[in-house]
Structures are given as C-alpha cells and as structure tokens.
Amino acid sequence: SAWKLGYTGKGRIICSFDTGVDGAHRALNRSWKGNDGDSAAAWYDPLFHQTLPHPLNGTVSNNAHGTWTMGVMVGADSVSGDTTGVAPDAQWISAGVVDLPGASLLSAFEWAVDPDGDPNTLADVPDVINNSWGFTGRSCVDIFYTAVQNAEALGIVNIFAAGNEGSAPSSVRNPADGAFAIDDSLNLFSVGNVMETSDTISGSSSRGPSPCFGAIKPNVAAPGTGVRTTAPGNLFTFASGTSLAAPYVSGLVALLRQKNPNATVDQIKQALLASGRPLGYTAVPNNDIGWGLIDCVDALNALSAVNSVPNVKIYDFTHAPILPGDTVTGTIVLQNLGAPVSNVQLNITGSQPSLTVIDGLAVFGA
Template identity: 30%
Template sequence: MKGLIGRAALATLGALMVAANVFAAEPEAVPGEFIVKLKSPISSQSLSVLSTELGYIKDVIPNQNIIVIKRPMFEIQSTVVKSLSEHPDVDIIEPNFIYRISKTPNDPMLGQLWGMKNIGQPDSQKKDGIAGMDINAEKAWDIQTGSRDVIVAVIDTGVDFNHPDLKDNMWTNEAELKGQAGVDDDGNGIVDDIYGASFVNANAPTGNPLDDHGHGTHCSGTIGAKGDDGKGIVGVAWNVRIMGVKFLSASGSGSLDGALKAIDYATSKGAKVLSNSWGGGGYSETLKQAIERSNAAGAIFVAAAGNESNNNDSSPTYPATYDVPNVLSVAAVDNRGQIASFSNYGKTKVHVGAPGVNVYSSVKGGTYDSWSGTSMAAPHVSGMAALLASNEPTLTGVQMKDRILATSRPIAGLRGKAKGGMADAWAMLTNTTPPPDANDPINWQTVAVSVSSPHPYKEKSSMEFEVRVPGAKQVALYFEKFDTEREYDKVELFDANGKKVATMSGKNDDSFATPVDGEYVKIKFTSDDSVNRYGFDITKAAWR
C-alpha cells in the first residue's frame, strides 16, 4: 500500500490502495514482521515464554498490550497469521503493514494559494481557475484566524521546524524544552521530544521529527504557516501549534508499529486535530483501535482519500475508510472545481473535497514548491478544523467532522463522488448551509437524448455523434453509464468551433460531463486494440 498521499506517493503519502479483487497483490508489509495484541497484560516472564512460542520479539508497546514479532522471512504470511491466531494468549495478529506518503494577510505569496483565495488566477501549471473555487478562507479569516491553544499533529515525514514560515507556529513540549538536554524530562520514554517525536524506528523512537523528505512540511504549511507576518505563505490557520509526529522515512514509507505509536503520541500530548496524508496496507484492527483512542480523547482524524482513482466505497483504502466516527476522508479538487483525475472517491466513504492540485506550500530547507495529491487536500481541512476548534473549543472531533460535512458547498465536480461537497471554512464557522451550485447541470433544464456506443465496444473503434439543443447557451451531457479502459479508450467533447472541451475515460456512471458553450456538442469515441468494456449511454442533456 502507499503512504504519502501527495504526488501519488506507502503509508505513502496519499497513495492509498486496497485490492479490489482476489488477483490483486497482497498489501505491503515488513517482511517477516507481525503485530500481536495479547489477551493478558505483558510481563517480563510472559515475554520470555512468548518469544519461544511466537517468535523473536522485536518491540513491545506495553500500553496497548502489543508486541512486534519477527519470523523467518520464508514463512507464508497467511499461514503464520492463521497458526498464531490459535495461540491462547493471542487476541489479534496482523502483518506489520507499510504505509506511504500517496484572511487577507500581508503574506506576499497569498496570490499563489488558489485553494485559499481563487480569483481565477492560473495555477503553477498555468491552468486558469474559476473564481470562488476555494475553501472560502478569506471570509472565514474575518471571523477566526486560529489560536495557540489548538494543537495539530502532522503525522507524516516530520516537519522542518526551522522553516521561517513554520518555526513560530511549532508546538513545544515544555517539560523537555525547559529540561536537561539528553534527559527524558517528561518520562514518556523519548528523550528531548521538544517539537514532537520520530517513530521511523518504532522500537527506538527519538525526539527529532525533522523532515528529511519534504511532504510533512508541505502539509504543515497549508495547515498553519504563520499568517500576517509579511513573508512567505499563509496557512488556513494563521495561529496554531503544529506538532511534528514522524513515522514516515525519507523515502516516504513507514510501518504499522510506527503508525500506532505516532497516533498514540499525538493523542497523549493533547492534539485536537490529527492530520494524516498517508495510506496503505490492509485492514488493521490495531490501527483502528489507535484511531478509536483519538476519538475517545475528542480529536478529529483527518485522512487523505488516496491517489489511485479508486472507489473507496467498493475497495476500502486505509486509514481513510475506517468506520470510526471521527475519521474525515478528503478528496482532491482542482482550481476549476473538478475532482482530480488521481483522487479516490466514494459516495459514502469519502466525505468532502478540498484543493489538491498544484498546491503551493512550504517544503524542507526553508523553501516552497507546488505539489499535487489528496495529501495536499487533507491539510486544508485540517487547518479548517483548527479554525473551528479555536472558535468553538468545546466541540468534539465528531462534532467538528459533522459540521465540516454539513456545511460543505455543493459543486458539480464532487456530485456522486463524495458524501458532501467542497469544504467551506466560512460556512463551517457560521454553521451555514451553502446554497445549491448554480453551475451544476443537475439544477438546469433537461431534454431527452439517446446516444450510445456498442455494448461492449469493439477494439480500434472510432465513432462520432452529435447533440444539439436549439437555443441553449450551455449544454452538459448526462452519462447514465460510462465504462471504458482508463486512459486508453476515450470520449472527447468538442464545441461548434471544433475546440476540445473535455476528455473522459474510466468509470463515470451517473454523471454530467463538463458543460460545453453553445447549443452544439460533438462526441468523439476512440478505443485501442486491447481491453473492451461496456462503453457509454447518454440519456439526457442539461441546458441553460
């Protein structure tokens, strides 16, 4: 599985993918390693016995009653799980899965942050935006810009806590900051964890969460780069405390045991918002239980939906699809309001969308860069949660999730792709339900149309169709069914002047295409010489 969920990276940053069929590869795990939760409390005597009966004990997580064991790598994973699950002292056993990275302030780079303030400016790839297609941050900043009382844990590759746009908004562990160097002053087993901690080597955590990849720093800048300081960028929350919780390495990957310790560290240190732009592995009961502990503590767990163009309703992606009340899953949207081509989606398992294409933010080394991924979308919502917690400190994580979902703004690009719409910071703070999207064809007049490809279509197809709605200024075709081989078999839409308006490929059932200006649309369908799927059925056209 993948981790970093930015740039489609195990618990790759953002890349979260789970097998959709029995022929798919097994979720990635550390070879020979297993997470074992025991039924009885751990003691030195029991460890001696268990090391003989279960395998070499690599690490112990006593507060969770968990041991990490290492078995010979030639053993078949499923056989080990089945065999050891029958041991009388074993409650849960699972592979040690791998995860990957997959206000009007005076900050001079605000104009490059289309996700905060979209006036139609082009993004870093020169793609023009649509004014207002953002999280409505500028209006929200008139109400709230954040509070130093709110802690956001960025569970990721770490944070460049020396970055000029982040250093003033870093969380500090006062016991360690004011204590003795080289001493575990707060007695939590980690020495000098001043700005957070690192669990890359889960059995030997350190107090140094410095980012050696860049992904966690990028996420942190979107969440809480210092605002109104006359330099660099601005985060959704101008004032906040960012806790660096590192379990993903310089390569963007990390393991289940590290994730468990990272989440529990953030929870124990009082983080109200846990931001998670990573994913991978298979279903893990111990990871779910760690998230449940954050829920019990009143925190919200914001998770990137993943970067595999996957339907999370039918093929779950973790941690974004865990059925825990405080989990809020975020899809990526571009500066024109369309769900990103790489973004995972799901009518029930993906909750809202947020800016995630060509997002400009801080990176390690004190610089800035533009990245894409659901990894970039989730921090926008984490920053919003920080604003909400600042404005209404008594809200629980579940209440914050419910508010963000209920006040999300309907947009055409997310209809049918997420439970809600575009996350809206102003509507969230004012607890206002946004109006229907006037640009969504579902709100237009419709006429019946009947245009279909053969079912299934043939290889090397090349077909053209025309639709005309006399008097219309814009037309949007409705595809009741759409299933083609992704990226290879395509439907292209052209206006009356021959300008290509949209290209569609993959699965797009029950969806309106991008509107075409004028009363005429030409549809061109082409396929290659390999996989043949259902094709498409156009059953109506919306117009205005």
C-alpha cells in the same frame, strides 16, 4: 474570510503523522509547540531520537512530504508574511513515523493522546491529527481503527487523506475506508482532492463507497491540486494529491476549535459536512466528493459557539417494546478515557408522557 472573522487557529494545536517536518523552516519554526521547552511533547522521533523536527527519507515518499502537509495547515513566513496555512496562528506537533521501516504508527497514536506523558494535563493534547498516509490492498483491515476511536474519545479529531488511486469504485485507502455501518461514514473522516481551477474532483482522487459496509467515501473534499506550500530548506513549492487536501480540513478543524474549544468530535465533523458545496453534482453525498467541497465560513457558521450536547455516545441499546404496566431496568457503564474527574452526574429523562422514570439520577466518582 474566516481570518477576517478572527479565526486563525490561535490557541489550538495541530498534530501530523508524516515523514518528518523541517522545523527550521521560517514559515514553520515560530509555531512549533516545542519552542516552550518541552520538545518531547512536540516531536516524536522513534528512530533517530533527535530533539528538533527534521525531514526523514521514506522508502517510497520523499523527505519533503511532511513539510508540505504542515505548510498547508500552519505555514506563515515570519519574515515576509507569506501565509500558506489555513490556521497560521495554531501551534503544531508531529510524529516522524510514516513510510519509515521500524517506526510504529500505533506508537504515534499512543504518544499523541498524551504528548507530555502526564495524564493529568490536557494543554498538550492536540485538537486534530492529520493523517496524509494510507495503505492499498488491505481494505477494512482494522489495525488502526481502535487507535483512532480511542483518540477521538479524548476529543482529538482525526482527518485522513482518501488516497490517490484514481476513480475506480471503492479505491479509498485503508484506514480512510473505516466505517462500521452503511449510514455511519463518520468513523474515519476522509478527504478527496478537488482541482480549484475547475472546481472538479481530481481524476487521481480515490473514490468510495467504502468496502466496509458500503459507507459513502470520501466524507468531504478540499483543494488538493497545485497547492502552494512549504518545502525543506526555507523553500516554497506546489504539490498535489489528497495528502494536500486533508491538511486543509485539519487546519479548518483548528479554526472550529478556536470558535468552540469544547466542541465534540462529532459536532466538528457535522459542521464540516454541513459546509460542503456540491459543485457540479446534482446530488450529495456521493462517492466522488462525499458531502462536497468544504467552505471555512460555512463550517464556522454551522458550529455553535457553545455546547448544548455532552460528549457522550450510546454504543449499544436494544430493548423490546415496553408494554403497559412494565417496569424496565438497565445498567449504564461510563468509561473515562481522559483526565481524572469526580462527581459526574447522569440524569435519565423520558420522552413519552406515558412513561415515568422512577430513579433516573446517578452520581459517578463521588
């Protein structure tokens, strides 16, 4: 239904951190961004330094994992027209760093925020990073939290698989468990696995709440059982797990960014939450399916085509009550994590008629 509305991911870029991708697969080769001649900005291979994407054998997972996940996001057979991807017209880039000793996931984040190595260009920056990986036995370890937040400050949405550790409470993997307050589970957006044949959450899908402040996890759920997708060697297969559910959401992010290229990370996440269907649950959100099973069209309808709110977050603000006659002053610090800008204007207005803003205009980088 979203495709019939014209939303296919055209003009958007999807990134994955995984076990490599069969870049020669006929359902994936057409959409690899490296076809523009800059392979280094489309394939990060810190171990083998090859210029073309290829599957990698991990210590635990098989070399098909990264090809599976990419097929769910962008798979479209240029010969037969067979489409497995949510965003078949999006381009993709990838880092072969998952389950590979000696390959750094943190270095992949550093690459993904500026794939072409030029901080003055933005056309190379992906709209979303799919993270179908995670760790057990290290709840709330924050080694990746800052990297994700830095990427999202640049406008790159990060989607995480919740994990396949089963229905025990707080079984969600790290870093998908990331949340810094009980009412702020948007920090690291995680996805559970719904079985489409029965519209129920899979018994293997990891549950919340997050061990970090008790926030609700997963954030949403998506189809992740018996998913048809691409496999190395121009093959197609069926695969299951939250590793397949997360790419559904990442593909949907590309559709949302096609509708509104300037949509902020928070606006996109709110649209995803708004699309959630409760299935058989009497109340959502909950720690089985989060805000519910995503719906592409509902998410698109929930996202405005134009922005009305700037991509600015207030990280800390505390102040005692303002008494009659008081004059309050404060300091505002802006940090630019993207391309150089100038003449940034900040205008402060008061929401109470009894307050008068004496000087509420500031210009940065004039």
